[in-house]
Amino acid sequence: MRSVEHTLAARVQCTGIGLHSGKPVELVLRPAAAGTGILFLRTDLKCPVRFPARAEWVVDTRLATTLGNRDARLATIEHLVSALYGMGVDNCTVECRGPELPIMDGSAAPFVYLIENAGLKPQRRMRRRLVITKPIEVREGDRWVRVTPSRDFKVSVSIDYAHPSIGRQSLPTLKLTPEVYARQVAPARTFGFLRDVQKLQAAGLALGGSLQNAIVLDDRKVLNGDGLRFADEFVRHKVLDLIGDLALLGLPLRGHVKAARSGHALHQALVAEIRANPSCWTVEVPGSSVELPVEVPERVRPLALAR
Secondary structure, rough: EEEEEEEEEEOEEEEEEEEEOOEEEEEEEEEEEOOOOOEEEEEOOOOOEEEOOOOOHHHOOOOEEEEEEEOOOEEEHHHHHHHHHHHOOEEEEEEEEOOEOOOOOOOHHHHHHHHHHOOOOEEEEOOOEEEOOOEEEEEEOEEEEEEEEOOOOEEEEEEEEEEOOEEEEEEEEEEHHHHHHHHHOOOOOOOOOOHHHHHHHHHHOOOOOOOOOOEEEEEOEEEOOOOOOOOHHHHHHHHHHHHHHHHHHHHHOOEEEEOOOOOHHHHHHHHHHHOOHHHHEEEEHHHHHHHOOOOHHHHHHHHOOOO
């Protein structure tokens, strides 16, 4: 793990389609000062609105991870946040002209491409990390996610879908580094079932969804003509989502996160549980034996668990 914070070395931008609106979205990633974290800015409004990529700004997890600031919303942030976290970007300002980020190809690979083209710049601030010292778990029936102490940031994820193309899949312990993330996690696309897509589109949602930005399945098979990028692409995308949701802790995590049949809401419930239990973790700075305090809200906004 890098010992100092990093930001982008240059400004990069892209355009894409909003998953739900189906309309073009412009996205600009800019370098940011040390200590900024990941900061979103909606630039399509009369007065630009800021959205820190932190758990306390999450207002919805039903169809994607959505940030809110008063009456403004910014949806579908998880793939870009996952890419920034996975590639080791600590500080970045993200300008978005629209109410949601572009879905791109349904994975984090296009965002990794942008980050690699911008390059990374080290900054003069030591990189703090949140170190788990005691296990923490949240559960809803047979769905659960937990984090236990570990020398590194590792994830283990399993899923179980009653579908012949998915079934039970698991990704054994994966030690996350930028190289591993870019190669083994980022290319995995989001997926959905044709019957659900049709219902959403009838309700005016998922208007930008297509075979070009998601794996789509009918009751028997994958409908994408080019097939899958990995035999276990479904569980790898769950890892991608999990990393994006954990990034909303605001600090790099050192711990082993294990999840079974989880989703955005359960991931955010774990983040809330971590934040609410500071006796189960410390914050460390490389080269220092001093444990630093982290501001933790007295009350954490409750989240309705949604699949």
